[in-house]
Amino acid sequence: MARRPLVAGNWKMNGLKSSIGELEKIVAGARSLRDTDVMICPPATLIESFAAAASGSAVTIGGQDCHAQAEGAYTGEISAEMLRDAGARAVIVGHSERRQYHCETNEVVRAKLLAALRADLLAILCVGETRAERDGGRTHEVVDSQLDGSLPDGTKNVVIAYEPIWAIGSGETPTASDVGAMHGFIRELLAVKCGQAAAEIRILYGGSVKPSNAKELLAVDNVDGALVGGASLKAEDFLAIAGVYG
Ligand code: PGA
Numbered sequence: 648m649a650r651r652p653l654v655a656g657n658w659k660m661n662g663l664k665s666s667i668g669e670l671e672k673i674v675a676g677a678r679s680l681r682d683t684d685v686m687i688c689p690p691a692t693l694i695e696s697f698a699a700a701a702s703g704s705a706v707t708i709g710g711q712d713c714h715a716q717a718e719g720a721y722t723g724e725i726s727a728e729m730l731r732d733a734g735a736r737a738v739i740v741g742h743s744e745r746r747q748y749h750c751e752t753n754e755v756v757r758a759k760l761l762a763a764l765r766a767d768l769l770a771i772l773c774v775g776e777t778r779a780e781r782d783g784g785r786t787h788e789v790v791d792s793q794l795d796g797s798l799p800d801g802t803k804n805v806v807i808a809y810e811p812i813w814a815i816g817s818g819e820t821p822t823a824s825d826v827g828a829m830h831g832f833i834r835e836l837l838a839v840k841c842g843q844a845a846a847e848i849r850i851l852y853g854g855s856v857k858p859s860n861a862k863e864l865l866a867v868d869n870v871d872g873a874l875v876g877g878a879s880l881k882a883e884d885f886l887a888i889a890g891v892y893g
Contacts, residue, residue, distance in 0.1 A: 650849050652865070653806060653872035654889040655686040655771065656879025657711060657739060657853075662689050670697050672882035674704045676890075683872070683892045687879065688739055691725050698734025709737035709771070712745055715758035717765070727759075727766035737769035739874075741797055743812045753796025760797060764804055771806045771874065772798060773853070774833075778813035786811075787832060794836050801841055806849045807833055808874040814854025816877060823867050826852055830869035858887035865891045 656673075670687060677685040688709040689697050698708040714724040730738055740763060741756035751759075756772070763770035774793040776786045790809070798805065809829055814820050821829070830850050837845035852864055853874030865873060865888075872892075878884040 650847060650871045651684055652682065652892045653684040653686065653849050653851060654875065655688060655709065655851065655872070656875050656885050657742070658687065658689045658880060659711065659744070659876060660690060661880055662693055664693070664696065666693065667696060667700055669880070669882045670700055673885060674701050674706050676882060676886040677705045680705065680889060681893060683889055685889050686737060688737070691730070691733075694730065694733040694735050707736045708734055709739065709769070710735045711739050711742065713738050713740070713759055713762055715755070715762045717762070727762040727768055731766045731768055735768060737771060738763045739771045739773065739808075741793070742773045743775055743810060743815060753793055756797040757799060760802070760805070761799060764802070769804055769806060771808055771851070773808045773810050773874070775810040775812050775854070781811065781813065786829070790829065790833065791836060794833065794840070798840055801844070803841070803844050806851060807837070808851040808853045809833060810853035810874060816855070818855050820855050820860060820864065823863050826864060826870060827867045830867065834869050856888060858884050861888040861891050
C-alpha cells in the first residue's frame, strides 16, 4: 500500500506578517515535488494570508490547535470551523507542548480531533513519550494509551505524528531502528483501532528532523513523512527535508 508522504512544518509561536516571504519560497520550491504533500502550520494570525499565498499550489495550510466546540463563550480560543473558514485544511491536535503547557488530557485531545473531523479538517494527532518514560521502559505503554485515549475507533481522516518529547527541539533523535520499531508498533495499534484503514494512515516522525538526518529517518519502514518544528522556519532547510521524497 503506497502512502503519499506528508512533510508538515509546525511554526509554533513564530512568525509575523513579514514572514510571508519564507512561505512564498516554500510554495515556489514545492512546485518541483511531485510525490510529496507539503504543509505549513503557522500561528493562527497568519493562516488567512498564508492560505491566500499558497492557494492553487501544492502547499496546504494547517492550524496548530483547535477548540472542541464550534463556537461559544471561550475567550481566546479558536474553533476548527474558524480555522477552516480562514483557509486551513488540517490541524495538529495533542502536540506535546499543548499536553504539557495546557494540561491537555487524552480526553481533551480526542474531543479536539472529533472537532477537526466535524469541520472537515485533516487531523494530525501527536503522540510520544518523555525521557523519563523512555528510561523507565514505558514507551510502548505510553504511546498505546495516548492512541487509545485520543483516537476514536474507525477514524480515517487522520495522520499520526510520533514525536518523542525528548527529541523535540533538543537536536537528539532516536536511532533509525528505534523509529522503525515504534512506527511498526503504532501501525499494529492502528490496525486494531481502525481495521483495514490502518494501512492508509500516514505515520509521521517528529523531533529534531533536520536536512542532515532527514534522508535516514524518512527512509525507515512505516515512516510516511515528518512533522518539522525548528527546521521548518527556514524555507531552504524545510525544502531540503521535503525534497527527500522528490
Ligand atoms: P523540532 O519540533 O523539529 O523543533 O524538534 C518538532 C515538533 O515539535 O513538532
